[in-house]
Amino acid sequence: MGKWRTESCEQCGSDFYVREDWERPPRYCKPCREERAAKWYDKSCRHCGGTLRVCVEWDRIPDYHKECAWTEKPCEICGQGIRIHRGWDNPPRRHKECRESVAPKTASCAQCGHLFTISTGTQLRCKENGWGLPTRCPECKHDALLIKGAVGALRDTFRVPLETMIEKRGVFFTDKVAVVRNALNGDILAEVTMDKEGCFSTKRVAVATDARSGDEIARTREGCQGTFVSRRVAETYSSETGDQTHTTKMVEQGMLIRKRFAKTDPVNDVGGSIISRIVKRGWLFRKKVVETDRH
Ligand SMILES: [Zn+2]
Ligand SMILES: [Zn+2]
Ligand SMILES: [Zn+2]
Ligand SMILES: [Zn+2]
Structure with a gap:
């Protein structure tokens, strides 16, 4: 003891x-x-x-x-792990550096020169799909389909292959102008300008005018197609009768290199589809030209 x-x-x-x-x-x-x-x-x-x-x-x-509290989740942007405490209410989904790399950016529109913002969401979507960032402002992008629709429909008015130059919209001129030529001899046939319609002037419309007579030929407005997934289409209406004559939508084709072009279909189905595609011309001064013809 x-x-x-x-x-x-x-x-x-x-x-x-x-x-x-x-x-x-x-x-x-x-x-x-x-x-x-x-x-x-x-x-x-x-x-x-x-x-x-x-x-x-x-x-x-x-x-x-202690050993249970921390975990790792892949960063939504780079896929590398982020250390996350299980008790956090709003755990980060992106590294700080990654987040900063896709912060909203200001860019100047390649077509009209106006500044526009590329959102984080857009940057992420581009990254995910391997696309380049948008170079045109939303308005120019929005107008592009209407202009292509207006030009596509003109193929049935003039009955020759067309060549269209989309002119740069100046800071002082708010109307974008497309000059439509006869692709065979270069004669100017028509002009397409942007205008606004409706009681609140909110709907943009592409107006095609005959270059010789100055008469309005047609108006192309935005429409929607599809039951489940609605897609933007351009609808062209004859200025003479007010009836719809054509519908235009963007189409993608090609396995490896996807090519986008506008397909304009006459409402009465006569003559078949008209294709408008952008080609680059010139060596020193490359210009974008829209070629429009039946294929
Ligand atoms: Zn004691
Ligand atoms: Zn535990
Ligand atoms: Zn990251
Ligand atoms: Zn623009």
């Missing part, structure tokens, strides 16, 4: 007995030990469900084991 000796409690300082042969004598007296033990309790880890021993006096009571 070992001997007893006194030890002083680290918490309250009072003396208590310990046996001399105890390897690890208690540091606190019995009342203090009981008080301390009451402050500890078990809870279950929110990740693994295992036991987590915590003390009420801690400033922050953890919900996870």
Whole structure:
């Protein structure tokens, strides 16, 4: 039997007995030990469900084991891991640097020169699909289909292959002008300008005018097609009768190199489809020309 000796409690300082042969004598007296033990309790880890021993006096009571708290999720932009604490309400989905690399950008429109913003969403979509960033402002892009629709329909008015130059819209001229020529001899046949329609002047419309007589030939407006997935189409109406004559939509073709072109179909189905595609011309000064013909 070992001997007893006194030890002083680290918490309250009072003396208590310990046996001399105890390897690890208690540091606190019995009342203090009981008080301390009451402050500890078990809870279950929110990740693994295992036991987590915590003390009420801690400033922050953890919900996870240390080794359970952290996880890694792939960054939405670069795919590399991001360290995420399971307790975070809004865990980051992108690295900070990655996020900054796709912050909204200001670009100047290749067609009209106006500044426009390329949103983060657009940049991500381009990245995902391997596309280049848009070079035209939304308005020019929006007008392009209407202009192609107007030009496509003109193929049935003039009955010759057409060649159209889309002129740069100046800062002072808000109407984009397309000059439509006879592809065979270069004669100017018509002009297409952009205008606004409707009581609030919100709908943009492409107006085709005969270059010789100055008479309005047709108006091309935006329409929608499709039941489940609606797609933008351009609808051309004769200015003489007011009846719809053509519908134009963008079509993609090609396996490896996808080519986009506008396909204009006469409403009465006479004559078949008219194709308008952009080609680049010139060596020193490359110009974009829209070629329009039946194929
Ligand atoms: Zn004590
Ligand atoms: Zn755990
Ligand atoms: Zn990243
Ligand atoms: Zn523009």
